[in-house]
Amino acid sequence: MTPEGPLPRRSLGDLAVSAQGLGCMGMSEFRGPVDDHESIRAVHRALDLGVVMLDTADIYGSGHNERLVGWAIRGRRDQVVLSTKVGIIRTADPRERLLCGQRDHIRRGCEESLRRLGVDHIDIYYQHRLDPATPVEETMQAMAELVADGKIRHVGLSEASAADIRRAHAVHPVTAVQSEWSLFTRGIEADVVPTCRELGVGLVASSPLARGLLSDRIREVDQLTRSDDRRSNPRFAAGNFERNMRLVAALREFAASRQLSVCQLALAWVQHRGEDVVPIPGAECRRHVDENVHAVDVDLSADELRQVELLCPAEAVVGHRLDARRARMLDPAVVL
Template identity: 55%
Template sequence: MTDLPNRRLGSLTVSAQGLGCMGMSHAYGPSDDEQSVATLHRALDLGVTLLDTSDFYGQGHNEELIGRALASPGRREQAVLATKFGFTNKLGEETGIRGDAAYVRQACEASLRRLGVDHIDLYYVHRVDREVPIEETVGALAELVKEGKVRHLGLSEAGADTLRRAYAVHPIAALQSEFSLWTRDVEAEVLPVCRELGIGLVPFSPLGRGFLTGRYKSTEGLQKGDMRRSQPRFAEGNLERNLAIVARLEELAARRGVTAGQLALAWVQHQGDDVVPIPGTRRQKYLEENVAAATLELSPDDLAAIDAAAPADAVAGARYDDGSMRFVNG
């Protein structure tokens, strides 16, 4: 075990860093289930309690994979299990979002079956359904809390007004949104509302989909089916400008004897005691690097130097294509 500290997401206690499990089933090309289960077990051994998945990742495969990992003796008790619902599309179909009360219950029951558990510790609205009042969605979730099927509620990529309306129906433990040195949208309006209401922030892609680690100098090394191949920040022209940011981070990291990824992740960890990033990886080597960043101390001078090396306005390209951006800040 490691001395990984705990943090609070509303009234929920979790490890200061979680594990994003999406890449074990979705978006980054083929993966190995045995390797993924070993990485999940290693994360729990290192004191990482928050495991993050969704019914959308691998069309249910990711939940089944985590269920398999947690079925080992003693493992369920070590984990704070977070999953999400809302996306309805299958491969080849247009993306749909549902947040109506009937679908909330249907999705939860299906996730419980795939995960092989009797309750979900943190259940997120993956994307807000703009056709359904958020009060209906959260009201249905509140019923699941009363029934003991869900312990805590969360939203993902929700706007400030939506957070207020949701919280008025039932306490919200966490908001999951993209947040890193190259995606800082939440700082202006959303994070202040989270702090006003006591909602924790769970940043996904805190390493910029791996870009801030310095491991990707082009898209040529990415596997077939990797979503990054089609993302604006990896496109020609934008890529070169963004690589210059990584080069500056690598210089700072070398002075500290750490990797650029560890420095970038430590920056996220230092944004508040209510911030719990969930870097994703399929490999134990990178898991261990990430966990080490959770206790890397940065001084005010260090943080200022990192901000200067990676100013928010220097990042080139949108974080998603136009189709995916439709579902952000709902």
């Protein structure tokens, strides 16, 4: 890879993308104070380095993130594989989220996203969370209509079960499934990953740095601002955080032996899960973009991958990956 030039390509279904994408969520909220100008510079830096896939959603910043990404890609739309999401509704209660997969909501949400982004089509349109009150077949039929209308090019699902992926794919081809996947979070490996590979569906790894735990930039919870929602995440809770940091410390020593940061080692591990896997680490500044992108060139041997997994076994990670509200969106019966 040249300092500025194309990254290696990977395939999500029949869609070619860069081997790493950019998650834009933190540029609008959830991670403390933001700077729109630096966020736009970070997007530009990612594009300059060959990152083509940008990931946003209609609820990030209540539409702010889509507008921000739209501003950032003006004049460069042809360089971007643009993905956004629909299906979660915010209410006046900042703690409340509703799910909706109904046809009219999907179609209306797409129109609103196109307007905020300032584009005439979306490359990957994800159902952000499946709505248990709406058959996935209805949701996918709406997506298929949007494809036929030329408003979206590919359909994606986010945090879907293996069974729902099969049901959805039977209605219209699913190009990509986006789910949390990192050294700290490996739950999709049992069912979702094999199902996607059987069906030829690509895998987009969200939170590949475990919400910053694997970035090695957070050594104390007090580094997080009061508005940072990771303060409510069980993995950052007192006692859990310290135990999880011991795993990071073990990875730090191994990474140093390879002249890597923990962040680069963790991203390289995800990239080695398969040629159909594309991580989308978040970055709110150019420095973090640079560090993330350099992980694309890291080659880990089979023995090194085994060593990394021995240093950081998934069962040793303490705390649920989601806070109670988000966990119940996926499973109403979850108890934390």
